[in-house]
Amino acid sequence: MADQLTTIGKSEIRKDAWQKAAGKALYTADITVENLYYGVVVRSPHHYARILEINKTAALKIPGVHQILTAEDIPGEKIFGPLVPDQPSLAQGVVRHLGEPVALVIAETRLAAQKAKEEIKIIYQPLVPVFDPVLAVKSDAPQLHKGGNLVTELNVQDGDIKRGY
Amino acid sequence: MNQIEVIFNLNGRETKISCDPNKTLLDVLRNDLGLTGAKDACGGEGECGACTVIFNGKPVNSCLIFIGQVIGQNITTIEGLSLKGDYHPVQKAFVEAGAVQCGYCTPGAVIATKALLDRNPQPSDQEIRDGLSGNLCRCTGYNKIVDAVQLAAREYSNG
Numbered sequence: 001m002a003d004q005l006t007t008i009g010k011s012e013i014r015k016d017a018w019q020k021a022a023g024k025a026l027y028t029a030d031i032t033v034e035n036l037y038y039g040v041v042v043r044s045p046h047h048y049a050r051i052l053e054i055n056k057t058a059a060l061k062i063p064g065v066h067q068i069l070t071a072e073d074i075p076g077e078k079i080f081g082p083l084v085p086d087q088p089s090l091a092q093g094v095v096r097h098l099g100e101p102v103a104l105v106i107a108e109t110r111l112a113a114q115k116a117k118e119e120i121k122i123i124y125q126p127l128v129p130v131f132d133p134v135l136a137v138k139s140d141a142p143q144l145h146k147g148g149n150l151v152t153e154l155n156v157q158d159g160d161i162k163r164g165y
Numbered sequence: 166m167n168q169i170e171v172i173f174n175l176n177g178r179e180t181k182i183s184c185d186p187n188k189t190l191l192d193v194l195r196n197d198l199g200l201t202g203a204k205d206a207c208g209g210e211g212e213c214g215a216c217t218v219i220f221n222g223k224p225v226n227s228c229l230i231f232i233g234q235v236i237g238q239n240i241t242t243i244e245g246l247s248l249k250g251d252y253h254p255v256q257k258a259f260v261e262a263g264a265v266q267c268g269y270c271t272p273g274a275v276i277a278t279k280a281l282l283d284r285n286p287q288p289s290d291q292e293i294r295d296g297l298s299g300n301l302c303r304c305t306g307y308n309k310i311v312d313a314v315q316l317a318a319r320e321y322s323n324g
Contacts, residue, residue: 013260020268021256021275023202023243030201
């Protein structure tokens with residue numbers, strides 16, 4: 001029976017496997033275009049902290065550095081989010097998790113962008129973080145967001161049980 | 166910065182470039198020579214093995230090799246394995262064993278496999294795992310990769 005089947009029980013070779021095994025498949029990082037700039041994200045080393053100062057002067061002097069963007073450079077909406085738009089594209093005044101993007105360096109080479117990243121002086125005032133979701137919703141927990149730490153409450157309901165049965 | 170002149174053997178061909186001495190072999194392969202088969206997946210820290218090339222017969226992370234180190238040396242990259250248009254037995258084995266998913270680790274894993282089989286054509290399961298321990302796969306495809314190495318080893322012994 002099984003040997004008469006043409007599809008079930010047979011493994012197909014991935015269409016893209018040959019290109020990938022040959023190192024010829026092009027990924028985004030493999031593509032070069034004219035006037036290409038490199039972006040490097042400067043991230044928070046703190047779990048929760050106030051940003052007191054961002055000094056880009058020294059970083060901007062590095063040859064090849066094009067721009068260094070922070071939240072104030074973003075025109076219009078500065079936040080996004082799938083359920084509740086409460087996530088800053090770049091931190092505004094405060095960082096709420098380790099690795100939160102604070103600034104974006106744009107440079108002609110990756111090396112220049114990385115050097116600039118190291119030269120940006122950011123002064124933080126560390127605050128007491130919260131790590132546990134159960135503790136986070138307690139009233140005495142550090143409040144990371146204006147409306148409290150609870151993102152949202154959603155009721156998910158679909159169909160009609162009574163009709164279904 | 167003063168440029169240095171580098172002449173080395175790349176995939177069997179004498180290659181000459183002049184570049185900043187602070188560049189890595191991976192930088193030069195990808196940016197100066199347009200050979201993008203070797204990948205940078207960990208940011209040049211020698212963690213992931215996606216940039217593996219063969220340096221005088223040994224697999225190395227090309228992100229940790231300064232370009233000056235390759236002067237007069239022999240380098241084989243993934244592009245060097247299918248120079249004549251035909252695929253290398255290791256490449257065929259990876260494809261046939263289903264060891265290629267997203268493919269980002271694949272060139273490095275293929276190169277590490279070639280280096281392993283060149284010095285040990287019949288590796289044990291443990292030797293395969295040791296030989297490829299520097300190559301991370303985030304599609305969690307290690308079993309298939311080991312299968313591919315075993316398949317390639319059989320090809321080596323037959324051919």
